[in-house]
């Protein structure tokens with residue numbers, strides 16, 4: 052290689068080296084805001100980008116699925132802020148508020164006793180089919196509630212306790228359970244609807260029951276009620292209608308884009324979350340009154356038979372009807388608390 056060629060090569064390298072900063076700065080020159088294209092607007096800042104695009108950012112795709120052309124949906128940010136912010140806080144307040152109210156009620160009112168004491172004479176309240184419908188709904192609902200709440204509060208509540216790996220494994224199985232247990236839950240509410248709808252049509256005795264607040268706050272006061280009182284009718288419709296909408300909105304999410312677009316799914320998600328929290332709060336109060344809150348209540352769904360004195364105090368109109376049909380069994384009812392049998 053002669054000296055001239057070496058000098059030319061060196062000068063070219065030097066020139067390129069000197070030009071590099073200018074080329075780099077040219078590449079970084081901000082492009083003025085332009086039309087809805089990928090190169091037009093300033094893409095260095097999310098918020099600015101969204102402002103400039105004023106709507107959805109659509110690209111173009113040649114595959115049949117045109118949904119994939121949507122690159123950014125700005126409403127998704129509002130949805131996420133609502134889901135991770137307001138909704139989470141309000142849900143926590145509603146659920147903890149319900150638990151706190153029940154604790155206060157228990158401390159002030161205590162367990163609601165059978166005023167006349169148990170008679171040890173029993174009457175059939177719910178048959179096997181009724182109890183099957185109740186427990187299939189209850190068991191699936193409880194798992195759905197716990198696994199659903201895990202999706203909302205789990206990251207914040209459980210990751211510090213379990214660590215991310217255990218939490219991730221638990222959540223994957225929880226989500227599977229959440230998807231599949233929706234089916235027995237729906238079966239349960241359909242059965243309950245078919246079996247109990249005729250007992251849950253509002254009637255005159257409900258007004259008197261509501262006026263007396265069900266006698267819940269005053270000892271010895273028992274407004275008459277048929278098979279279900281007004282409070283139970285509320286629970287029934289809440290479970291059947293509310294649970295139905297929760298299930299329907301859940302299926303919209305379980306089968307994405309099958310019935311609606313992304314905006315419809317965001318709405319379904321909010322409906323699903325809000326109704327579920329209200330339903331869970333209502334069911335917490337139901338579980339309380341059906342277990343530790345009221346003497347003799349659990350038997351109705353346990354063995355299916357209740358004490359006649361319990362029935363007389365809480366469902367007097369229903370008991371009269373059943374007695375007319377000759378349904379009670381065992382010894383005649385007694386007044387006053389009985390000593391246990393020797």
Ligand code: HEM
Pocket residue numbers: 176185188189190192193243279282283284286287290334337338341342348349350351352
């Ligand atoms: C897991 C704990 C639960 C317990 C201990 C429980 C207990 C009871 C009891 C004792 C009754 C009969 C009340 C009576 O004889 O008048 C009842 C009825 C009923 N339960 Fe439950 N239950 C539970 C969970 C659930 C769940 C999770 C749901 C629905 C999601 C549910 C929905 C109903 C409905 C609709 C009725 C009929 C209306 C009423 O009595 O309020 N239960 N339950």
